[in-house]
Amino acid sequence: MRQSIIQWFRFASPQSFYPLAGRMIPWFWASAIAFGIAGLWISFFVAPTDAQQGEGYRIIFVHVPASWMSMFLYLIMAFWAGLGLALNTRVSGMMAQAIAPTGALMALLSLWTGALWGKPMWGAWWVWDARLTSELILFFLYLGFMALQAAIDDPRRADKAGAILALVGVVNIPIIYFSVKWWNTLHQGSTINLTKAPSMAQTMLWGMLLMALCFWMYSIAVALTRVRAIILERERHTEWVKHALE
Amino acid sequence: MHWNSVGEFFAMGGYALYVWGSFGACAVLMIAEPFLAKRRLSEVRKSLIRERLADELELQQRSQ
Numbered sequence: 095m096r097q098s099i100i101q102w103f104r105f106a107s108p109q110s111f112y113p114l115a116g117r118m119i120p121w122f123w124a125s126a127i128a129f130g131i132a133g134l135w136i137s138f139f140v141a142p143t144d145a146q147q148g149e150g151y152r153i154i155f156v157h158v159p160a161s162w163m164s165m166f167l168y169l170i171m172a173f174w175a176g177l178g179l180a181l182n183t184r185v186s187g188m189m190a191q192a193i194a195p196t197g198a199l200m201a202l203l204s205l206w207t208g209a210l211w212g213k214p215m216w217g218a219w220w221v222w223d224a225r226l227t228s229e230l231i232l233f234f235l236y237l238g239f240m241a242l243q244a245a246i247d248d249p250r251r252a253d254k255a256g257a258i259l260a261l262v263g264v265v266n267i268p269i270i271y272f273s274v275k276w277w278n279t280l281h282q283g284s285t286i287n288l289t290k291a292p293s294m295a296q297t298m299l300w301g302m303l304l305m306a307l308c309f310w311m312y313s314i315a316v317a318l319t320r321v322r323a324i325i326l327e328r329e330r331h332t333e334w335v336k337h338a339l340e
Numbered sequence: 341m342h343w344n345s346v347g348e349f350f351a352m353g354g355y356a357l358y359v360w361g362s363f364g365a366c367a368v369l370m371i372a373e374p375f376l377a378k379r380r381l382s383e384v385r386k387s388l389i390r391e392r393l394a395d396e397l398e399l400q401q402r403s404q
Contacts, residue, residue: 138349143342149353153362160366199369207362214358316374323381330388339388 106183108325109334115318122318126311133304141297153211154298159306160203163313164232165267167197171239172264175257185321187253188328190260191243192321196313198236204229216280224273225281228266235263249328 137155144151171193178186208226209219220226239256246252269276274283329335343349352359 139343143353148355150355150358152352152355152359156362156366196373199373203366203369206365210358210361214355312370312374316377319374319377319381323377323384326381326384326388330384330391335388336392339385339392 106185108184108188108329109332109338111185112322112325112338115322119315119318122311122315126308126315129304129308129311133301133308136297136301136304141301142295147215150211150214153207155301155305157204157207157211158302159309160200160207161229162306163309164197164200164204164229165270166310167193167200167313168232168235168260168267169264171197172260175253175260178253179257179261185325187249187257188321188324189317190239190253190256192317192324193313194236194240194243195320196316198233198240200309200313201229201233201236205233221280223279223281224277225270225279228270228273231266232263232270235259235266239263 133155137152141152141155143149171190174186174193175190177183178190205226208229212221213219239259242259243252243256246255273279274281326335326338350356350360
């Protein structure tokens with residue numbers, strides 16, 4: 095037991111995490127591509143035409159995964175940032191920094207695909223509705239986190255300041271999630287509910303879940319690539335980095 | 341499969357702009373981002389390798 099805990103803590107050091115991340119990346123890419131192919135196949139060739147929205151509803155297969163990932167990545171980013179703040183572990187802050195751009199990208203894609211879905215269905219690219227506004231705030235939280243970290247030269251201080259911003263911003267996540275319940279919004283309710291049977295065709299659900307898995311694996315692969323770059327940038331003056339490059 | 345022709349597939353029942361605008365943006369950004377992340381990694385690696393070469397040269401010159 096004790097031995098296994100120590101084994102895990104070993105990966106908390108940049109020195110052992112750097113090669114481990116390098117070994118994991120190809121596997122995450124392979125699964126992202128596999129899930130992506132299966133998901134796209136279902137999205138375009140298996141899932142039936144929607145009775146109300148025709149073919150326009152197919153935006154759901156990228157809109158929902160991007161929105162889920164934008165929220166999920168924020169929680170993971172805040173978790174790492176908080177862990178770094180509490181335990182002062184070196185890799186934690188780097189992980190948070192590596193996740194932020196991917197999270198921002200997912201939030202942007204969520205807003206973009208949402209606008210392209212809103213225009214034909216609601217007749218507006220954008221409305222100041224609770225769901226949309228809180229997602230926009232999420233996008234700005236990511237940008238704020240990145241800007242704050244970039245503005246502070248000392249990486250350890252940047253991590254601390256960023257962690258506080260990230261942790262305060264967590265309050266926005268339940269607001270986004272429950273916004274469709276708490277307020278009377280234009281945005282439709284959640285498609286998948288833990289307590290009710292999903293309100294959509296089985297094949298549509300499968301397409302969405304496979305695309306979500308694709309986005310998930312993609313996010314891990316990109317964040318791991320970025321964290322490797324950050325590790326080398328921050329640890330460039332250490333002895334192990336000199337030996338780590340073949 | 342419910343598409344009768346390639347043209348019908350691309351027309352997306354009149355929603356082509358919206359559907360392809362969404363999937364296209366995802367494709368473009370999700371190809372660009374890993375490319376940028378990889379470039380960042382390879383750039384720092386290159387600069388570290390250059391640094392190490394410079395160190396080695398300096399050591400050689402000093403020993404001569």
